[in-house]
Amino acid sequence: MAMWKAYCKDFWRYRYLLQNLIGRDFKLKYRRSVLGVLWSVLNPLLMNIVMVAVFSTLFAGMRGQGISNFPVYLIIGQLLFTFFNDATTSSMSSMLGAAPLIKKVYIPKYIFPLEKVCFSLVNCVFSFVALIIVMLFTGAPLHPTAVLAIYPLLTLFVFSLGVGLVLATLTVFFRDIMHLWSVFTTMLMYFSAIFYDPSQMGTFVVYGLSINMSRFIKFNPLYWYITAFRAAVLDGEVLSWNMVWICGICAVATLMFGLFVFRKKQDKFVLHI
């Protein structure tokens, strides 16, 4: 309990630093680009156009037939996956990037992974404009349940922070993680039902293992965040009980684990970066 109190007090004292670091990342990301922050919208929009084109012509058979509004279905998957990918990848190297600071000044170290995940969330929220554009363009109705999408988004934020804390810790000691993680996220992308409907995928045989896609994918937490978001925004449904507890438990458990690992090793960071 005392530990949590100390965390909170520290956090309150350094909230402006968090703000400023996010502001810094923002400035540096868009400095000297003509369109600036507009890229947060344009990039997912253009990606969406490319992928819709590819999966409507080249791989038209792969996406399944039950999806009512494929462009919107696709961009929700893209946006949430990009958020997770950005957040974890950038918090992974956050401690290394903060080396010049934490070698000279005392700052609570979890600020840095936290800042990266927050920054990715800010970007993600900006890119929701792209989602709105696609929805308007395809004439998708705006359901009142869309406000419920905040739940999968916030729990995904917590989940990403937990993963980010673990990755940041590991990377301080072994730089290999950075290379491994990009391979892992590529694999994860194909198993997150971003551009297909898993219930129509049937059973695959991969390296001699037969895998029922619609069952297998349920072990992937990202699938649940994306599916819950789609249920609220695209299908106009209230989140199912399964969605609520799986999203919640995965987020809280991962964050606890992340904080535990990070705390255990954080005093050694400064000797290794």
Add this chain to the structure above:
Amino acid sequence: MNMIEVNNVSMRFNMAKEKHESLKEYFLAAVQGKLQFEEFYALRDVSLTVEAGDFYGLVGLNGSGKSTLLKVISGVFKPSAGSVTVRGTIAPLIELGAGFDFDLTARENIFLNGTVLGMTPKYIREKFDEIVEFSELRNFLDIPLKNYSSGMVSRLAFAVATITKPDVLIADEILAVGDFLFQQKCEKRMQELMSGGTTVILVSHSIEQIERMCNKVTWLEKGHVRMQGPCAEVCAAYKELNGHAQEAQA
């Protein structure tokens, strides 16, 4: 009142004979039993007490552990043994440009560095002009810091760190960079802070500066405390060392 208590602090570093920065190397070495470390004590059983209002000097040759001690006091390093207690806020000026992002402009950096030191944006806005005035950099506010000279960076760093009236100011060799006019200005500022109740710890290789400003001095040698006490005594002994060195050379 004791502002800083350092009790029997040791700081041990494991100097790996080879650095393993990849998993494969590490596991190979671990399996073969080749994970060897050379222990290196940067500080060994160091104790000191800084009282409120002290102007405390640290002297010693290169590698004697002065900077390590400052980092232990400011919380950057956690000591391997012993304990450190600090009362109040610390403004560390340990290395130049700590908390600066060199891609950002000076204006942006004032806010970034200020919040690193725990100030609120409102407070920084209030004091902004004072900081700029002191650092004499008004014409260069919107230039990225990477285009600054080291003297300019140190002026900015000093101006930001001393704007608050911290309880403890830690200054490591920061005055060596600026020109003599700015050095005088910094000394004046530190004395102002002192009279306002700030305790200062100063590391300097300029023994004259230590003699001029400090009241107590600790002399570190290879991580041990060689001598501790009133400024004049310790400085005299330290200067004698210098004398011996010159004799040995001659």
